[in-house]
Amino acid sequence: AQSVAQPEDQVNVAEGNPLTVKCTYSVSGNPYLFWYVQYPNRGLQFLLKYITGDNLVKGSYGFEAEFNKSQTSFHLKKPSALVSDSALYFCVPALNDYKLSFGAGTTVTVRA
């Protein structure tokens, strides 16, 4: 079974500062992890995924995530946040049967 935890309900950062959204996972076997973002009043958009290979995964809109096996983490990062990055972010495990399990996510607010 695969599950994730996003320990922060909300993250607040100033524009231009680094943004980190935390995610830890608990899996049996190899994890398959996704990050999705939901902008206000819009559908979800895929940001990036980790399947195998390089631990540093680069995604859309300048985001990247580092898969850390020893810490069982897959934190989402952006070096310099924009106000337009304000959204709801989901760390999502991919289950073998095509189901994505969405939790409550982390609300990011970037202040100008």
Add this chain to the structure above:
Amino acid sequence: DAGVIQSPRHEVTEMGQEVTLRCKPISGHDYLFWYRQTMMRGLELLIYFNNNVPIDDSGMPEDRFSAKMPNASFSTLKIQPSEPRDSAVYFCASSLPSSGGRNEQFFGPGTRLTVL
């Protein structure tokens, strides 16, 4: 590509009425998913199809809900009769096939349903 298309974008109806939500997946995507999002329950998977065949409908809340996919480019989610607790945003998503479901899903803009 136009992405996943959903219609209508907004639907307001009265309790007891039939509601039909529509989805056109991305061309070439063999998997189609229906989700529901509410403040209380978050994002829930209702049902998904592979090659037009329903694979898992365990998330469908009750018999009032039904979904069909008559062809590769069209799916419907029907609620009959509708109830106020069905008010939510309904998303459709599609994806390419892969081993173990490890391809990303592409979501439509959603249909905001309000049942009075």
